[in-house]
Amino acid sequence: MNKDKEILEKTYKKPGVVWTATEPPKELVELIESGKLKPCKVIDVGCGEGFYSIYLASKGFEVTGIDISEKAIRYAKENAQKHGVNVKFMVLDGMDLLKLKEQFDFVFEWALMHLIMLPQRRKYVEDISRILKKGAKYLSASFNEKDSHLGKPCQRLRIVPPGSKMPAGTKLYFSSLEELKELFKPHFKIIEAKIITMPVGRPHIGNYLCMEKT
Numbered sequence: 001m002n003k004d005k006e007i008l009e010k011t012y013k014k015p016g017v018v019w020t021a022t023e024p025p026k027e028l029v030e031l032i033e034s035g036k037l038k039p040c041k042v043i044d045v046g047c048g049e050g051f052y053s054i055y056l057a058s059k060g061f062e063v064t065g066i067d068i069s070e071k072a073i074r075y076a077k078e079n080a081q082k083h084g085v086n087v088k089f090m091v092l093d094g095m096d097l098l099k100l101k102e103q104f105d106f107v108f109e110w111a112l113m114h115l116i117m118l119p120q121r122r123k124y125v126e127d128i129s130r131i132l133k134k135g136a137k138y139l140s141a142s143f144n145e146k147d148s149h150l151g152k153p154c155q156r157l158r159i160v161p162p163g164s165k166m167p168a169g170t171k172l173y174f175s176s177l178e179e180l181k182e183l184f185k186p187h188f189k190i191i192e193a194k195i196i197t198m199p200v201g202r203p204h205i206g207n208y209l210c211m212e213k214t
């Protein structure tokens, strides 16, 4: 097993991990309630215990939820069953998206980008664009460099120290909004980019980008 996956499996030893929230992010709710985002075929990348996928399914979306952690996907399947909704949950590394061999109208990616290190990001974003139909939407939210979690503001690479709620050694890379715009620009038109508060365990300064495939 690769080291990062091993660390994540340890985090998911029991359900209800530090970052899991059962209520969907208000930004996603707003997109749906305002009618800007209509029910369609969506993939939730890094879906964790599946609650946002479940919310999307309850709103009429056809949902695939993927996560690298086998335990997270096991909990997500149990949660979907409890909520009586149909979601296709599967164990898949976000770096292997092309294995899916299907295309989507919307990618929802909440709190995953900061776990993808710089050398992998270009390929990851290119693969995201390949699994999307033309004109499809992509919502990406991740920790901003100004957040002080596990380091000093403006420190990009952060490593979880021993004694934290997350396993020691977990690597995170916090980005600026401008840096992410540059990353997405080759494949996506930015519809909205802003700094938000991301409640992930506790409030974090986050980057929010809503985009459309060009």
Ligand SMILES: C[S@@+](CC[C@H](N)C(=O)[O-])C[C@H]1O[C@@H](n2cnc3c(N)ncnc32)[C@H](O)[C@@H]1O
Pocket (backbone or CB within 6 Å): 008, 019, 020, 021, 045, 046, 047, 048, 049, 066, 067, 068, 069, 072, 092, 093, 094, 095, 109, 110, 111, 112, 115
């Ligand atoms: C901070 S959690 C966020 C989970 C969920 N989106 C949420 O907001 O509750 C990040 C998730 O991404 C998953 N993950 C990390 N690296 C991944 C990868 N390369 N491919 C797929 N999932 C990954 C983790 O297992 C974890 O469930």
